[in-house]
Amino acid sequence: MGSDVTYNFVFKLVLVGECGVGKSNLLSRFTKNQFTLDSRSTIGVEFSTQIIQLGRTSIRAQIWDTAGLERYRAITSAYYRGAVGALVIYDITKQPTYESVERWLSELYDHASPRVVVMLVGNKTDLESNRCVTTEEAKHYAENKGLLFVETSALDSTNVQLAFNNVLSEIHRRLG
Numbered sequence: 001m002g003s004d005v006t007y008n009f010v011f012k013l014v015l016v017g018e019c020g021v022g023k024s025n026l027l028s029r030f031t032k033n034q035f036t037l038d039s040r041s042t043i044g045v046e047f048s049t050q051i052i053q054l055g056r057t058s059i060r061a062q063i064w065d066t067a068g069l070e071r072y073r074a075i076t077s078a079y080y081r082g083a084v085g086a087l088v089i090y091d092i093t094k095q096p097t098y099e100s101v102e103r104w105l106s107e108l109y110d111h112a113s114p115r116v117v118v119m120l121v122g123n124k125t126d127l128e129s130n131r132c133v134t135t136e137e138a139k140h141y142a143e144n145k146g147l148l149f150v151e152t153s154a155l156d157s158t159n160v161q162l163a164f165n166n167v168l169s170e171i172h173r174r175l176g
């Protein structure tokens with residue numbers, strides 16, 4: 001209807017994880033190829049959209065980003081409602097952000113569909129010399145929980161496309 005952009009599916013994804021792990025920068029790297037060094041907090045909820053092509057299928061990803069949900073309890077349900085995918089993000093240089101993954105997963109499963117496709121994402125691999133969480137440990141944890149897993153860097157772009165594309169293609173695969 002007068003639009004150049006057509007797509008076959010709209011998938012809602014949510015980004016979760018502690019403040020400072022790189023949620024907003026992963027999103028801006030994926031949707032705008034932009035990265036910012038300052039850590040301006042997201043105020044409330046924002047979302048960005050990106051169309052990706054899987055073979056002959058176009059998928060419109062609607063990706064929701066937020067500041068620490070604990071400060072915005074009232075919007076928690078709305079944030080997760082209808083999500084078919086989630087990236088649960090921690091910072092490989094900050095052990096507490098990895099330890100809180102369990103809590104983010106339980107909040108996610110409390111509010112989203114049990115069939116939500118979840119990827120565990122260890123961000124900031126460019127800071128390898130400050131790494132606290134080993135790849136093996138996180139990979140093992142993800143396997144036990146039935147989660148997809150990848151390590152990324154929003155700063156140097158490593159695996160950012162791959163992370164979002166894998167979640168979207170897994171959602172699509174499970175549909176059909």
Ligand code: GDP
Nearest residue numbers: 020021022023024025036037039124153154155
């Ligand atoms: P959010 O609170 O989870 O949205 O995190 P932000 O995206 O705001 O990032 C928090 C801080 O970490 C900012 O200073 C970013 O520049 C920085 N940051 C985000 N991703 C990376 C990354 O992959 N590598 C490095 N070195 N810094 C990052």
Ligand code: MG
Nearest residue numbers: 023024041042
């Ligand atoms: Mg943010």
